[in-house]
Amino acid sequence: MYLKRLESVGFKSFAERIKVEFVPGVTAVVGPNGSGKSNITDAIRWVLGEQSAKSLRGSKMEDIIFQGSDSRKALNVAEVTLVLDNHDSKLPLDYAEISVTRRVYRSGDSEFYINKQSCRLKDIIDLFMDSGLGREAFSIISQGKVEEILSSKAEERRTIFEEAAGVLKYKQRKKKAEYK
Numbered sequence: 741m742y743l744k745r746l747e748s749v750g751f752k753s754f755a756e757r758i759k760v761e762f763v764p765g766v767t768a769v770v771g772p773n774g775s776g777k778s779n780i781t782d783a784i785r786w787v788l789g790e791q792s793a794k795s796l797r798g799s800k801m802e803d804i805i806f807q808g809s810d811s812r813k814a815l816n817v818a819e820v821t822l823v824l825d826n827h828d829s830k831l832p833l834d835y836a837e838i839s840v841t842r843r844v845y846r847s848g849d850s851e852f853y854i855n856k857q858s859c860r861l862k863d864i865i866d867l868f869m870d871s872g873l874g875r876e877a878f879s880i881i882s883q884g885k886v887e888e889i890l891s892s893k894a895e896e897r898r899t900i901f902e903e904a905a906g907v908l909k910y911k912q913r914k915k916k917a918e919y920k
């Protein structure tokens with residue numbers, strides 16, 4: 741599995757529709773300060789289910805919608821799509837290519853899609869859980885995360901290892917079953 745493409749419109753500084761193609765191997769994104777490099781990883785984390793506006797460097801979810809510039813009006817909707825290559829069936833869906841889309845309106849309404857079929861946020865989180873790409877996974881290490889991992893409590897560190905080892909899904913299912 742690998743990330744093939746990111747498409748976005750209205751997400752943070754990306755007012756225009758952007759399409760970023762990735763190929764297997766290493767991709768480096770370079771650019772001046774404030775040009776939107778981190779906004780690309782924010783977009784990826786957002787589609788993967790990030791629910792904390794703060795960790796997307798805003799104060800409320802609306803802050804991720806393009807807020808206008810000197811030459812352009814603000815937009816009312818932000819949308820991001822990730823297209824993943826799934827030839828190795830790492831994601832538990834019987835498709836060689838999987839697209840995941842998240843959309844949010846200024847009104848606060850959200851929409852989620854897997855392969856263009858409307859779904860719930862939970863379906864997206866479940867799809868990526870234990871894939872190594874989940875919202876809480878170690879696949880995106882943001883500025884400051886390294887120190888956080890090193891200094892976090894043993895319990896919290898353990899969650900990181902559990903996701904890495906692929907057992908988190910089963911733990912959460914067990915917990916859910918115990919509540920019933």
Ligand code: ATP
Pocket residue numbers: 751752753754771772773774775776777778779780803804805806807808
């Ligand atoms: P650095 O090299 O400093 O880490 P960077 O390339 O990672 O910079 P980002 O943090 O991705 O830059 O981009 C920040 C830019 O995104 C800022 O100019 C900010 O004004 C813009 N931005 C963030 N949210 C929005 C929004 N909702 N609407 C428009 N622009 C936004």
Ligand code: MG
Pocket residue numbers: 777778779
């Ligand atoms: Mg940055």
